Amino acid sequence: MTVVGAVTRGRPTGFTAGGGAVGDGAAATGTPEADRxxxxxxxxxxxxxxxxxxxxxxxxxxxxxxxxxxxxxAGVAVGLARSGG
Structure with missing residues (x-):
């Protein structure tokens, strides 16, 4: 989900495109670096x-x-929600 997707839908689904952590590499998330x-x-x-x-x-x-x-x-809250934390 992209930032645009979260804003468009008005629900907290992601604030960085792809939701990947800094430095985790595109291979780990399957999301191109530029999209994160x-x-x-x-x-x-x-x-x-x-x-x-x-x-x-x-x-x-x-x-x-x-x-x-x-x-x-907000980003931390989304990350915790995604990880089940």
């Missing part, structure tokens, strides 16, 4: 054809649903 880098809000807005403010609101909604104050906290 965090996307900027500007890139997400451009890809979805929506405004930068809308992207920010949607990401904030995901953070709120996870009770996360920061995007990092």
């Amino acid at each position: 880098r965090p996307a900027t809000d500007q890139a997400i807005a451009r890809q979805l054809g929506i405004s930068l403010r809308t992207v920010g609101r949607r990401i904030q909604r995901v953070q709120n649903s996870l009770h996360a104050e920061t995007r990092f906290q």
Whole structure:
């Protein structure tokens, strides 16, 4: 799931494309290295054809649903949920 997918669907499914950990290599996840880098809000807005403010609101909604104050906290919550932790 990409950042765009998480923002589009409004649910916390991933904040970095592919969800791979830094340094785990493309072979470990099967996801190309470029797809695992965090996307900027500007890139997400451009890809979805929506405004930068809308992207920010949607990401904030995901953070709120996870009770996360920061995007990092939201990412950790998603990682824990994916790992069953």
